[in-house]
Amino acid sequence: GGGLGLDRLSIGGEGDALRAKADVEAGRFAVQSVETKPATRNPPPPFTTSTLQQEASRKLGFSADHTMRIAQGLYEDGAITYMRTDGVQMDGSAISAARLAVANRFDASYVPDKPRQYQSKAKNAQEAHEAIRPTDFSKDKAGGGDHARLYDLIFKRALASQMASARMERTTVEMADGTGRNILRATGQVVLFPGYLALYEEGADDTQDEDARRLPRMKEGDAPAKKKVDAEQHFTQPPPRFSEASLVKRMEELGIGRPSTYASIIKTLKDRAYVRIEKNRFFAEESGRLVTAFLERFFEKYVGYDYTAELEEELDDVSGGRAQWQSVLDAFWRDFKPRTSE
Numbered sequence: 001g002g003g004l005g006l007d008r009l010s011i012g013g014e015g016d017a018l019r020a021k022a023d024v025e026a027g028r029f030a031v032q033s034v035e036t037k038p039a040t041r042n043p044p045p046p047f048t049t050s051t052l053q054q055e056a057s058r059k060l061g062f063s064a065d066h067t068m069r070i071a072q073g074l075y076e077d078g079a080i081t082y083m084r085t086d087g088v089q090m091d092g093s094a095i096s097a098a099r100l101a102v103a104n105r106f107d108a109s110y111v112p113d114k115p116r117q118y119q120s121k122a123k124n125a126q127e128a129h130e131a132i133r134p135t136d137f138s139k140d141k142a143g144g145g146d147h148a149r150l151y152d153l154i155f156k157r158a159l160a161s162q163m164a165s166a167r168m169e170r171t172t173v174e175m176a177d178g179t180g181r182n183i184l185r186a187t188g189q190v191v192l193f194p195g196y197l198a199l200y201e202e203g204a205d206d207t208q209d210e211d212a213r214r215l216p217r218m219k220e221g222d223a224p225a226k227k228k229v230d231a232e233q234h235f236t237q238p239p240p241r242f243s244e245a246s247l248v249k250r251m252e253e254l255g256i257g258r259p260s261t262y263a264s265i266i267k268t269l270k271d272r273a274y275v276r277i278e279k280n281r282f283f284a285e286e287s288g289r290l291v292t293a294f295l296e297r298f299f300e301k302y303v304g305y306d307y308t309a310e311l312e313e314e315l316d317d318v319s320g321g322r323a324q325w326q327s328v329l330d331a332f333w334r335d336f337k338p339r340t341s342e
Helices: 014-026 049-060 064-076 092-105 145-160 244-254 262-271 286-298 305-319 325-341
Strands: 030-041 166-176 183-193 275-278 281-284
Touching: 030 183, 049 064, 049 145, 049 244, 049 262, 064 145, 064 262, 092 145, 244 262, 244 305, 262 275, 281 286, 305 325
Parallel strands: none
Antiparallel strands: 030 166, 166 183, 275 281
16 A cells, blocks of 8 residues: 555665565565644645646646636636736635635535635735636636636636645554564555545646655554555656746746746747757757857856846836836846947
């Protein structure tokens, strides 16, 4: 069951591993101890442009560009609120409608005592618009094909954001065979009350840590059935390459781009063949490397993350009436023009 590893860290080489495997196959294991710690998991906030693009990529395999086209259609049909936003807050009437929909769909125990309020964590978020949500929480379907699939995702995420927390037990189970020499250990979570998880669980870009795994309830003396025993070799993995989801997430963390530009930035990289995509991962192409090297050599300041994020903030100041567009452009041009003539 749930990823039992031989504990005692004594397995150095393949010979040890195969001996251990034989021991585990031969032994009859019974649960020796179960340690539990209570834990709660709160639902994620409703979608922003960035999190919608990430989840549609992970769960539906959509590109950021495709997600935005489908969302635009849903918005024009009046099914969802505006799809370019970095706000996570929902209108008070929408929160009430969501709470009512949860009570109708599940029961009162799935509705938290107080409505949940969310605040944006993103750097320089504009938050002019509310989160992306259904306009009518009594409708759990809209459109057909990809429109229906994206609406379903938006509906469930927004509804889940107003649901009760999941109650879990972080559990460590130790099992021993008759000799007491071979001990297996598994860690994971047992779900006591699913809460929002009954409706929605956020996807992950890369494999989860062991603690996040689900375990069945076990008690001392249980002797679970063995399905199979594997000996696997593990290496320390380099950080994975970006997927569309993890790239959008990273851009938002660095303050690069805006809800209105994430999709078009990624589309440009693909259209110009600066990158190629294999198995949903980005690989830099030679032309992309050359352009980057050229820009870093001659225009280092302008391709720095901080500079881009600062410029986004200055543009926000212009749109918010806190700065004059002429002076912002003037300062940029004075510095930039001499470099182009070099």
